[in-house]
Amino acid sequence: MNNGVVIVGAGHAGVQAAASLREEGYSAPVILLGDEADLPYHKPPLSKTFIKDAEARPQLLRGETFYSGNAIDFRPGVRVARIDVAGRQLDLADGGRLPFDRLILATGSRPRVLPLPGAELAGVVSLRSLADARLIRELSAGASDVVILGGGFIGLEIAATLAAGGRRVTVVEAADRLLGRAVAPGVAAHVRRRLEEAGVRVLTGQTVLRLEGNDGRVVGAVTGSGERLPAQMVVVGVGAAPNVDMAEAAGLATGNGIRVDASMRTSVPEILAIGDAASYRHWFTGQDVRLESVQNATDQARLAARTVLGHSEDYAAVPWFWSDIGDMKLQMVGLTAGGDRNVVSGDPAENRFSIYHYLGDRLLGIESVNRPADHMLGRKMLAAGFSPAPDLVAAGADLKAALAAHQEKTAAE
Structure with a gap:
């Protein structure tokens, strides 16, 4: 059978x-x-x-x-x-x-679990499933203050969404910056500025010692510095x-x-x-x-x-990711760990820019904020094994034409 x-x-x-x-x-x-x-x-x-x-x-x-x-x-x-x-x-x-x-x-x-006193209280949630999202939606309807533990993509997406809906949101991140394992410091700093301008309070280099409750429901979080943050909902987003x-x-x-x-x-x-x-x-x-x-x-x-089905192929897909945080569409292509230089294209002040990451002259990846064309071109360049010279990127050269020339040369060879 x-x-x-x-x-x-x-x-x-x-x-x-x-x-x-x-x-x-x-x-x-x-x-x-x-x-x-x-x-x-x-x-x-x-x-x-x-x-x-x-x-x-x-x-x-x-x-x-x-x-x-x-x-x-x-x-x-x-x-x-x-x-x-x-x-x-x-x-x-x-x-x-x-x-x-x-x-x-x-x-x-x-979701990773934080061994935190008070983590068992009602109103302490993580997001991984539809049931979790339904619970967050239900709880947020009655919450004026929300604390989010973790400054990764999920936590910041929720922070921006709830702040836009009128909640007072505080993000607590143990590392010294947001998105520490995901994007370059320049992108992380930009995200922080935009979130704070939108009303989100961001605490980095801070931990939460315990969660406090009343009648079995969370009412606040106490930080390592002793500050008490009121909260009718606490979202735990410290990785998976x-x-x-x-x-x-x-x-x-x-x-x-x-x-x-x-x-x-x-x-x-x-x-x-x-x-x-x-x-x-x-x-x-x-x-x-x-x-x-x-x-x-x-x-x-x-x-x-x-x-x-019996085919013999190796996995060679170019990795890419995205995240929508408030008015920022973040798009990442490639894996940039280990890079030793980067070039910025566009203007962060306009909320539209990309960071090109290099190891020597080899393009490792691109992180973009509201620059989808850069992202799409980056996917094509990495798939073709093409690394535009960093000075071409800095000068705003036509990278699409440079890629086409590279592909023509490769085909001819």
Whole structure:
């Protein structure tokens, strides 16, 4: 009997894997397991449009008829207890068993937990799922003061959204600047200025010692300096941890995620892993990375489907990311860690600029604020292996023409 492919996780990665299997001509069973009751949905809007609009509905990744129309057996509300590698089956939490020929783990990540006194109080929330977003939307309707722990993308997106809705918002970040693991200091400083101008109070180099409650509900946060911040809601946004427990228990190799090769295979070749939970050796940097982005999730899913069908390809997608924080659309392409110089194009004072990051004369990536054309061109340049000279960027040269010339030369050679 052909047991086909079972996909654990119905987020961006899992749904794309199911779709790509059918697009690539896979005809055996495809079973997609999701642990939520809802149809799979887009996650990026949850921290923005969804929480500010009481009437907003989740944006579905695919309509309900897509699954039945493509013979994808989508099973919501299913939790997997264990992977039986030897028996090639899943033990389900309800006692059932599900055999597979190939297994794709798209288990994603979960919010990191702060071991903070008072963290158990009602009104202390994190955002990772639709249920979380619904709770934040409900709580924010009755909150005048909100404290956000963590100055990463999720925390700042929520801060900007709630401040625009009239709440008094304070962001507390333990590091000395915002977005410390995500963008250059210049972009982080710009984001901070714009948020503060919009009414968000930002405290960096600060921690929260405890949360205070009344009748089981949070009413405030006490910082390391002794300041008490009133809060009817506290949002914890201090990063995410990959969901690897099930893979580890099954004996799969892990290390800041489920270890995969260039074709998305784990240490057990019949099992693949993709998306937020997968750790791999990056083709551009030569370093082990785990990327949390929709682009990475969907591109890895497409490749995993081709791997299942017997194609031999290495993952070589150019990574890109985005975040909407207030009136700033941040777009990042490439991986800029390790750069030794940068060039600014555009004017931060106009809230429109890009920072080009280099290692020597090699372009590593571009961070853009409200400059989508720079971002799109950057994706093309990195995919083509083209690094415009830093002095050309500084002079405002026509980089599109320079890329075209590079491509013509490469084709001729």
